[in-house]
Amino acid sequence: MPTQTDYAKAVQVLHAGGVEFIIVGGVAAILHGLGYTTYDLDVVYSRSRDNILRLVETLSGYQPYLRGAPAGLPFRFDARTVRNGLNFTLSTSFGDLDLLGEVAGVGGYRELLPHSKEVEAFGVRCRRANLDRLIQMKRAAGRPKDLEVLGQLQALLEERRKFPDISPQDPK
Amino acid sequence: MSEPYPPHQPQPDDLNEDVGLAPADAYDPVINAYKKDVDRTILRENLKLSPQERSEKFVSFMKSVHQLMEIAARERNR
Numbered sequence A: 001m002p003t004q005t006d007y008a009k010a011v012q013v014l015h016a017g018g019v020e021f022i023i024v025g026g027v028a029a030i031l032h033g034l035g036y037t038t039y040d041l042d043v044v045y046s047r048s049r050d051n052i053l054r055l056v057e058t059l060s061g062y063q064p065y066l067r068g069a070p071a072g073l074p075f076r077f078d079a080r081t082v083r084n085g086l087n088f089t090l091s092t093s094f095g096d097l098d099l100l101g102e103v104a105g106v107g108g109y110r111e112l113l114p115h116s117k118e119v120e121a122f123g124v125r126c127r128r129a130n131l132d133r134l135i136q137m138k139r140a141a142g143r144p145k146d147l148e149v150l151g152q153l154q155a156l157l158e159e160r161r162k163f164p165d166i167s168p169q170d171p172k
Numbered sequence B: 001m002s003e004p005y006p007p008h009q010p011q012p013d014d015l016n017e018d019v020g021l022a023p024a025d026a027y028d029p030v031i032n033a034y035k036k037d038v039d040r041t042i043l044r045e046n047l048k049l050s051p052q053e054r055s056e057k058f059v060s061f062m063k064s065v066h067q068l069m070e071i072a073a074r075e076r077n078r
Helices: A007-016 A025-032 A049-062 A079-084 A109-115 A131-141 A144-162 B012-016 B029-035 B040-047 B051-076
Strands: A021-024 A041-045 A088-092 A095-100 A116-121 A124-129
Touching: A007 A041, A007 A049, A007 A095, A007 A124, A007 B051, A021 A025, A021 A109, A025 A041, A025 A124, A025 A131, A025 A144, A025 B051, A041 A049, A041 A109, A049 A079, A049 A088, A109 A116, A109 A124, A109 A131, A116 B051, A124 A131, A131 A144, A144 B029, A144 B040
Parallel strands: A021 A124, A041 A095
Antiparallel strands: A021 A041, A088 A095, A116 A124
16 A cells, blocks of 8 residues: 655655755646645755755654665665765655656756746645646656646646636646 | 668758757647546636645545545455
8 A cells, every 4th residue: 555645744844944845746736736646745856965965954854765675774864875866765754755856858956946936835835846847747757657647737738728817826 | 672661861950959848738649648538627626726725635635545545455354
């Protein structure tokens, strides 16, 4: 059975720790209006030295561990590990968290930042990737399992264009 | 016997062109096949909500999904 991720807690923890991150993937799609289920939170994080330190310090109290790896590995989620790696699929005490240093076709935090927007969600102000970029990311990933979601995302894009005033609380 | 279609000879311009990412609304027949089954009434209802309301709805929905999964798992183990 998939882990029950506490999405609000995950976003609030990262926000409270001052971590620079952008929500992408399924949760970002949901924040745009998709009706969808997802079991983890995907975020693109800034690879700046300061941000890596903040990220490590923030998550240190939540038992970050490599998701699906056997227990007991000498894994340490520290600044060196993050600097030496790039993308991490973690399990934490608040659920499953994917930390992405780069996303296929889009790049890293710096490249995605102009294509993201700050919104109020999960009780805090956080950044969400724009709908256009989400579609491009999903397409660039080239996974057959994303095709259904891509259909929904394109339909969502069409609906927003067809009814430009439908989201007064979330203007484009 | 000659080939029906001669192989494409890449031109220097083709090789140097950076095609970048296709626009989000680029036509793809496979994605289109999925798109025709999308229930747009749900999308329109969700679009009327704020991102905060969407996040609350999602959290509540996922709680229900997990409750159902737990019930199903218990029933299987009976």
